[in-house]
Each structure stands twice: as C-alpha cells, then as structure tokens.
Amino acid sequence: MGEVIYGKPVADKITETVKKDVEELKNRGIVPKLAIVRVGAKPDDLAYERGALKRCEKVGIEPQVVELPEDISQDDFIKELHKLNDDEMVHGILVFRPLPKHLDESVIKYEIAPEKDVDCFSPVNEGKLYEGDDSGFSPCTPVAVMEILKHYDVKLKGADVTVIGASNVVGKPVALLLLNEAATPTICHIDTKDTAKASRNADILVAACGVPRLVKENFVKDSAVVIDVGINLDENGKLCGDVDFDNVKEKASKITPVPKGVGSVTTSILARHVVKACKMQTEKLAEALV
Numbered sequence: 440m441g442e443v444i445y446g447k448p449v450a451d452k453i454t455e456t457v458k459k460d461v462e463e464l465k466n467r468g469i470v471p472k473l474a475i476v477r478v479g480a481k482p483d484d485l486a487y488e489r490g491a492l493k494r495c496e497k498v499g500i501e502p503q504v505v506e507l508p509e510d511i512s513q514d515d516f517i518k519e520l521h522k523l524n525d526d527e528m529v530h531g532i533l534v535f536r537p538l539p540k541h542l543d544e545s546v547i548k549y550e551i552a553p554e555k556d557v558d559c560f561s562p563v564n565e566g567k568l569y570e571g572d573d574s575g576f577s578p579c580t581p582v583a584v585m586e587i588l589k590h591y592d593v594k595l596k597g598a599d600v601t602v603i604g605a606s607n608v609v610g611k612p613v614a615l616l617l618l619n620e621a622a623t624p625t626i627c628h629i630d631t632k633d634t635a636k637a638s639r640n641a642d643i644l645v646a647a648c649g650v651p652r653l654v655k656e657n658f659v660k661d662s663a664v665v666i667d668v669g670i671n672l673d674e675n676g677k678l679c680g681d682v683d684f685d686n687v688k689e690k691a692s693k694i695t696p697v698p699k700g701v702g703s704v705t706t707s708i709l710a711r712h713v714v715k716a717c718k719m720q721t722e723k724l725a726e727a728l729v
C-alpha cells in the first residue's frame with residue numbers, strides 16, 4: 440500500500456509563516472483583507488470558501504464574501520469587480536471559476552487589478568507565470584501541488600509527469616510550474632487519444648479533470664506518485680476526487696486523499712498570496728508618500 444500523503448503538515452508549515460507575517464503587518468496597523476467573489480452556490484466553490492474562511496481565521500486575514508446572483512449581468516459583475524479594485528482596504532481578490540457561461544471570462548479577466556489578483560486570473564499574472572517571473576501570482580492550486588511534491592521529497596528533475604486536465608486554473612499552469620522545475624510534463628485533455636496510456640508512463644500523475652474517480656489502477660505505473668486535485672460530489676453527495684482512491688492506492692508509492700489533500704494546502708497558499716499582495720500595496724503606498 441502506498442503512503443497516503445496529507446496536506447495538513449504542508450499547510451501547517453506555510454500557515455505558521457503567514458501568521459507571523461500578518462502579526463507584523465497588524466503591528467503596523469495594517470489588516471490584510473481578502474475579497475472572495477462567488478456567483479451562485481456551486482459545491483466546489485462552497486468547499487473552497489469554507490476552507491478559505493477557516494484559513495483566514497487561523498492566520499488573521501479579514502475575509503469578505505461577495506455573493507452575487509447566478510443571473511448577474513456581465514456589466515454588473517464588472518462593476519462589482521471595479522469596486523473591489525478601488526477599495527483600499529481590500530488587498531486580495533479571489534474570483535471563483537469557472538464563472539457561469541453567460542459571463543465571458545476572456546473579457547472579465549482584463550478587469551481585475553493585477554496587484555490584487557491572488558489566483559492568477561489577470562493576463563498580466565498569466566504572462567508572469569509563463570515567463571517564470573515571480574513578482575506576480577501563480578494560481579493557488581498548482582502552487583499547492585508543487586509545495587506538496589517538495590514537502591514529500593518527490594524528485595522533479597527529469598521526472599515524467601502526466602497532467603490530466605488542461606484548464607487555465609490547474610492543468611496548464613501546473614504543467615508550466617513543473618517544466619520550470621525541469622520535469623517533463625504531458626498534458627491530457629478531452630480529445631487525447633489514450634489518456635490511460637499517457638498516464639501509465641508517468642512517474643508523477645496529476646489528476647485535475649473534474650471527473651469523479653476517473654483514474655483507475657490501469658492509469659497508474661507501479662510506484663508512481665499520484666496527486667488528486669479533483670473536488671467533486673459523488674452520487675451520494677460525498678466529496679470525492681478525480682482518482683478512484685481505493686482502486687489505485689496499492690499501486691501508487693504516494694497518493695493524496697480528497698478531502699485532506701491538495702485543497703487544504705491551496706487555502707494556505709491563498710493566504711500567503713494575500714499577505715504578499717498586502718505587503719506590495721502598502722510598500723507602494725509608502726514610496727508614494729516619500
């Protein structure tokens with residue numbers, strides 16, 4: 440049986456550092472604040488929100504949930520975003536994605552202030568990620584995957600990594616981050632001819648496709664490391680991943696569970712990004728006053 444690798448020790452370590460940073464900011468009279476923008480009430484958004492609110496409380500970040508109606512118009516959505524951009528008390532903005540179909544992400548993403556964009560929605564931050572420029576914000580979930588691999592000493596240099604899923608929030612950015620660490624990523628998506636075959640080649644398998652328990656034992660090479668990014672509800676309304684955990688756990692050398700895996704680390708990265716945004720904005724303000 441493979442080792443179950445939990446997110447908690449990784450999240451705890453990051454949380455500790457972030458908490459100290461928040462205390463320092465508060466000593467200077469600055470309270471870091473995160474605005475969470477949710478349209479409707481999708482279960483995976485709500486799971487993230489619950490986790491994020493708990494994490495904010497642990498580290499001392501002030502959260503503000505902006506809940507918008509499912510049928511909000513694009514213009515009104517953009518107005519809400521601009522309000523948060525202009526609010527000096529707000530340092531970080533997280534917009535849950537994907538947005539409902541009638542809201543055009545390819546237009547809206549230009550409207551978030553890049554310096555508050557803690558989850559890499561803005562093309563400015565996408566570009567910085569592409570270039571490996573760490574002055575921006577990479578998306579929290581892919582960074583969480585990297586932190587888990589680092590914490591559990593998984594060798595990345597030269598490793599064959601298969602990523603199942605090509606979304607802008609997870610699949611594509613995690614492949615870029617892996618490439619920056621000299622791994623050899625392969626990205627599978629809906630039109631990939633044989634995802635099981637590509638997956639069987641992988642030393643590290645990252646599942647981020649949003650299909651409950653898609654990854655079975657025949658997707659996994661002996662002793663591979665399996666990272667499950669999926670957050671789905673199964674037919675019984677229970678939280679489950681993209682990996683069929685019970686089916687795969689014997690074959691993998693290391694495997695993350697859902698819940699208690701990647702998700703818990705994601706929220707700690709989010710908190711770290713809010714502090715980074717807060718520091719950048721307050722330093723900029725201080726410079727302007729000199």
Ligand SMILES: Nc1nc(=O)c2c([nH]1)NC[C@@H]1CN(c3ccc(C(=O)N[C@@H](CCC(=O)O)C(=O)O)cc3)C=[N+]21
Binds near residue numbers: 705
């Ligand atoms: N722009 C954007 N970026 C995302 O990264 C993103 C998103 N939108 N939309 C929703 C999905 C879902 N997601 C989760 C992250 C953490 C937990 C999390 O903290 N999970 C806890 C359990 C939380 C609970 O159920 O109470 C755990 O796995 O242990 C869950 C879900 C990020 N997503």
